[in-house]
Amino acid sequence: QVQLQESGPGLVKPSETLSLTCTVSGYSISSGHYWGWIRQPPGKGLQWIGNIYHSGSTFYNPSLKSRVTLSVDTSKNQFSLTVRSVTAADTAVYYCVRDHQQLLPDYWGQGTLVTVSS
Amino acid sequence: QSALTQPPSASGSPGQSVTISCTGTSSDVGGYNYVSWYQQHPGKAPTLMIYEVAKRPSGVPDRFSGSKSGNTASLTVSGLQTEDDADYYCSSYAGGSVAFGGGTKLTVL
Numbered sequence: 001q002v003q004l005q006e007s008g009p010g011l012v013k014p015s016e017t018l019s020l021t022c023t024v025s026g027y028s029i030s031s032g033h034y035w036g037w038i039r040q041p042p043g044k045g046l047q048w049i050g051n052i053y054h055s056g057s058t059f060y061n062p063s064l065k066s067r068v069t070l071s072v073d074t075s076k077n078q079f080s081l082t083v084r085s086v087t088a089a090d091t092a093v094y095y096c097v098r099d100h101q102q103l104l105p106d107y108w109g110q111g112t113l114v115t116v117s118s
Numbered sequence: 119q120s121a122l123t124q125p126p127s128a129s130g131s132p133g134q135s136v137t138i139s140c141t142g143t144s145s146d147v148g149g150y151n152y153v154s155w156y157q158q159h160p161g162k163a164p165t166l167m168i169y170e171v172a173k174r175p176s177g178v179p180d181r182f183s184g185s186k187s188g189n190t191a192s193l194t195v196s197g198l199q200t201e202d203d204a205d206y207y208c209s210s211y212a213g214g215s216v217a218f219g220g221g222t223k224l225t226v227l
Binding site: 045046047048051059061062095100101102103104105106108109110111 | 121150152154156163164165166169170175207209210211214215216217218219220221
């Protein structure tokens with residue numbers, strides 16, 4: 001059973017950097033699939049952020065690409081998200097996911113709320 | 119990438135059927151047979167209900183079905199049950215990116 005768990009600070013100050021890590025259990029990241037992040041502002045819909053392969057190959061949402069970096073640590077079976085220069089608009093529940101095919105997710109983490117506020 | 123268009127709400131009585139549409143363009147829904155549907159209950163993570171337009175993951179009731187015509191995909195829920203009351207999101211591969219619909223709140227009356 002594939003399980004994903006997000007971790008990281010729940011509060012980030014404006015203009016600072018948001019960093020989250022996803023720990024995967026029940027499946028080796030090195031075995032395949034793309035791994036990604038999706039966010040959901042409170043009361044709103046889902047927004048795709050990006051995906052990464054164990055080789056480091058990435059796909060990013062063009063609207064976020066200038067501020068986002070994905071990375072992977074296969075030795076820890078983890079992948080990470082960094083969002084720079086955050087504003088209140090980055091306040092959201094952040095989900096880490098595994099793609100099923102063509103970047104579309106099948107397995108989801110439980111999500112973690114990140115609030116951007118001073 | 120552009121968002122896919124879904125109706126904000128839909129409703130039906132127990133036992134009835136309801137269909138939710140998801141309209142995109144030839145660059146996403148119309149261009150690929152990679153459309154997924156997700157169900158989300160309040161405070162929970164989304165769960166995969168349909169993938170590759172019309173396929174169901176194991177464990178998803180066959181009351182849920184998907185289809186596509188041109189640039190519009192559809193999710194049909196037959197024999198509505200109270201537990202189907204949730205938000206539903208479509209998503210599509212869009213050539214190196216992913217597009218999501220805005221979500222549809224399905225109310226089982």
